[in-house]
Amino acid sequence: MAKLTFYGGVGTVTGANFLLATDNCKILVDCGLVQGSQQAENLNRSEFAYDPAEVDYLIVTHAHLDHVGRIPKLVKDGFKGQIISTPETKELAELILEDTVRILVSDAQREGILPLYEVKDIAPALALWTTLSYHTKKELKDGVSIYLKDAGHILGSAMVEVSRGDPNKNGQVNKIVFTGDLGNSPSILLKDTEDITDANYILMESVYGDRNHEPKEERTKKLTEVIEDTVKYKRTLIIPAFSLERTQMILYEMNELFENGEIKTRVPVFLDSPLAIKITGVYEKYTEDFNDKARADIKSGDDIFNFPGLKFIVQGGESKMIEKTPNPKIIMAGSGMSTGGRVISHEKYYLDNPDAEILFVGYQAAGTLGRQLQDGAKKVTIYGEEKKVRAKIDSIAGYSSHKDSDHLVEFVGKATESEKLKQVFCVMGEPKSSMFLVQKLRDDLGVDAVYPEFKEEIEIEL
Ligand SMILES: [Zn+2]
Numbered sequence: 230m231a232k233l234t235f236y237g238g239v240g241t242v243t244g245a246n247f248l249l250a251t252d253n254c255k256i257l258v259d260c261g262l263v264q265g266s267q268q269a270e271n272l273n274r275s276e277f278a279y280d281p282a283e284v285d286y287l288i289v290t291h292a293h294l295d296h297v298g299r300i301p302k303l304v305k306d307g308f309k310g311q312i313i314s315t316p317e318t319k320e321l322a323e324l325i326l327e328d329t330v331r332i333l334v335s336d337a338q339r340e341g342i343l344p345l346y347e348v349k350d351i352a353p354a355l356a357l358w359t360t361l362s363y364h365t366k367k368e369l370k371d372g373v374s375i376y377l378k379d380a381g382h383i384l385g386s387a388m389v390e391v392s393r394g395d396p397n398k399n400g401q402v403n404k405i406v407f408t409g410d411l412g413n414s415p416s417i418l419l420k421d422t423e424d425i426t427d428a429n430y431i432l433m434e435s436v437y438g439d440r441n442h443e444p445k446e447e448r449t450k451k452l453t454e455v456i457e458d459t460v461k462y463k464r465t466l467i468i469p470a471f472s473l474e475r476t477q478m479i480l481y482e483m484n485e486l487f488e489n490g491e492i493k494t495r496v497p498v499f500l501d502s503p504l505a506i507k508i509t510g511v512y513e514k515y516t517e518d519f520n521d522k523a524r525a526d527i528k529s530g531d532d533i534f535n536f537p538g539l540k541f542i543v544q545g546g547e548s549k550m551i552e553k554t555p556n557p558k559i560i561m562a563g564s565g566m567s568t569g570g571r572v573i574s575h576e577k578y579y580l581d582n583p584d585a586e587i588l589f590v591g592y593q594a595a596g597t598l599g600r601q602l603q604d605g606a607k608k609v610t611i612y613g614e615e616k617k618v619r620a621k622i623d624s625i626a627g628y629s630s631h632k633d634s635d636h637l638v639e640f641v642g643k644a645t646e647s648e649k650l651k652q653v654f655c656v657m658g659e660p661k662s663s664m665f666l667v668q669k670l671r672d673d674l675g676v677d678a679v680y681p682e683f684k685e686e687i688e689i690e691l
Contacts, residue, residue, distance in 0.1 A: 231393070231691035233405070233432070236278055237261065238657040239683045242436050243295035244272065245657055247407065248279060249391060251691065254371035255279075257287045258389055258407045258432075262298025262329075265594055273299060273345055278684060282307035285370055289314035290409025291386035292321035292473065294329060301326060301350040304357065313367070315377060316360040317385025317518065320511050321473065326351050328472075328504045332569060363387065373691075381412025381422035382630050383474040384512055388425065393691045403691045405430040410657070411632040411640060413442065417478050418512075420520050422632070425644040429651050430689050433637070435658030438666030441633040448627035452479075453486055455588055455623060456559070460494045463556040464621075465585040469572040469599060471565035472505035474630055475591055477512050479561065480534045481523065487536045499551050501542040501562040501571050509534050548574055556584060565591045567598040576602075577611045585620035590628045638669055645674055652689070653678040 230251075237246030237259075244263035249256045263269035281303050289312060290296055300312065300322075314322070330348050337344035361367050361377055368374045372394055377387035389407040394400065406428040414421035425431060459466040470476045480500070486492045500506060513534065516527050526533050542551070548571070551560060562572035576598070579585035593599035601609050603624055608617050632640060644650050653676050655663040663680050670678035681687060 231689050232686055233654075233689055234279075234686045235654075235656065235681045235683060237263065238295075239681055239685075240660050240663070242657055242659065243269070244299075245290075245296050245409075246299070247432060247656075248284070249405065249691075251371045251373060251393065254369060254373050255284045255286075256369065256373070256391065257284050257303075259290055259296040259409065260287055260299045260303050261293070261295040264295055265596075273302075277303065277306060280307065282309065284308055285310045287312045288375060288389050288407075289318055289322065290380065290389060290407060291383055292318045292325050293383065293410065294325055296409065297322045297325060298329060299345075301330070301346040301354050304354040305346055305350050309357065312354065312358040313361050313375070314358070315363060315385040315387050317511065317515050318387070319355075319358050319360050320514075321383075321385060321508060323351075323355060324504060324507050324511070325473065326354070378423040378425075379420055379518070380409050381414045381416055381419050382410040383412075384419065384477075384515060384518055386410065386412065388423070390425075390428070391691070403429045405432065405689060405691060408433040410434050410436070410630070411637065413629050413632055413636070416520065416630075417481055418519055418523050420518060422640065425640070427647045427649055428644055429649050429691075430654070431641065431644060431650070432654040432656060433641070434631070435637065435655040435663040435666040436631045437629070437633045438637060438655060438658045438662035438664075438669075439634055440662075441635055442629055443627045445627055448625050449482060451625045452482055453491060455586070455625075456483075456486065456492050456496065459557045459559065459586065460492070460496060463584065465556055465579055465582070466559045467572065467575050467579060467585065467587045467620075468559065468561045468590060469565050469567050469576075469587070470505070470561050470563060470590055472502055472508050472563045475565060475628060476500070476502070476505040476561060476563075477509055477534060478628060479590060480509065480539070483539075484531070484533050484536045487538065488531070494557075495538045496557050496559055497554055498536075498539045498559040498561065499542055499554075500539065501548070501551065501560055501575070503543050505561070505563060506541045506543060545571070548578070551575075552578060566593050566600070567602070573598070573611060577614070577616060579620055580609070580611075581617045581619045583619045583621075587620055587622050589622075589624040592629070634666065634669065637666055638673055641670055641676060642674055645676060650676060654681050654687070655679070656681065
């Protein structure tokens with residue numbers, strides 16, 4: 230038997246943190262930052278509800294901040310076990326944590342408080358971190374083993390299968406799968422999410438548990454139209470984009486549009502994000518993770534994240550050069566919700582310009598500048614300065630990296646085929662999304678799906 234406790238990512242998308250304990254082995258899966266509110270900030274700063282020193286392993290599903298953001302605190306607070314992830318995730322997490330700590334420290338300085346952790350807290354975490362490639366079994370303590378499958382969500386994202394022979398039932402192996410976030414397969418870039426075929430339990434994400442995405446064909450068509458209009462009306466197009474995965478998706482899309490002659494005019498494209506540039510470098514190292522189409526393009530000699538006109542802006546202070554470049558031009562910068570990063574400076578400069586357009590390619594959370602603009606605000610305040618919004622504001626849905634409701638149900642449907650599946654825990658979603666998915670899994674598949682509570686302990690056969 231084993232005990233599963235839900236220490237984060239319950240009733241909310243962010244802050245994933247699950248503890249699986251057998252008699253002699255304690256495994257954490259993910260240790261993410263809670264994001265999006267002042268309450269989140271307090272949760273991040275609060276003590277872990279378990280003793281980090283007693284945890285043997287931390288397994289990391291992928292490098293998004295809501296899955297890795299509290300790792301330096303965990304280590305600072307006494308964890309000295311092993312951290313395990315794919316090599317891709319380790320490399321990306323290092324970049325994400327370095328970028329995050331910079332923001333945490335400067336925010337804390339502004340507020341006159343101590344940061345959640347500091348630069349010096351990252352190296353000790355990396356020193357405990359070992360890597361495990363997909364499809365390789367690793368034995369842990371107490372008869373427990375793990376195996377990573379491709380989740381198809383972002384580069385290096387893994388589902389963690391945790392298996393253990395049941396000492397009471399000779400030879401019988403039980404398995405729980407932690408999905409992490411599940412990719413919106415087929416992805417432009419990545420391989421499809423692998424199937425789960427013989428799990429007894431699944432602990433799964435449910436971000437889009439209650440809704441479906443727009444058809445994918447629409448997004449490329451829309452992106453093409455927006456770029457064509459940028460050229461035709463000589464605009465400045467600003468695309469706020471997350472540095473991890475979204476930027477690489479858009480670069481690959483643009484690469485196709487510009488190189489296949491879909492868009493005939495050459496437009497200067499500035500990728501103004503040192504983090505996104507570094508992350509793109511990691512993507513270029515792991516092309517074996519890409520789908521057949523992307524690998525075939527690379528094999529034919531195409532540098533899929535680069536095309537004529539694309540300029541990488543590493544140094545700060547080059548915005549003057551970007552501003553002086555005549556229209557039409559495209560600027561991509563983070564953050565994706567205009568909550569920080571270089572995109573804000575560009576928005577500040579261009580928002581009152583009717584020859585500019587802001588194109589959102591991702592979800593904009595309530596309270597963010599991105600959301601205000603998307604909701605049609607006529608004026609906004611940026612760094613204490615009021616700006617009129619004269620630029621055109623547009624959005625493309627469909628670039629999500631998460632499975633939608635129907636595909637989450639289909640994913641579990643495949644896992645029921647072996648008839649071993651006992652229970653599904655729907656987490657990492659807003660309550661209404663998770664609860665909707667629970668009901669749908671019960672109704673459509675007859676699966677015992679549950680919506681656990683924060684800090685609830687559930688006994689499982691492992
Ligand atoms: Zn994620």
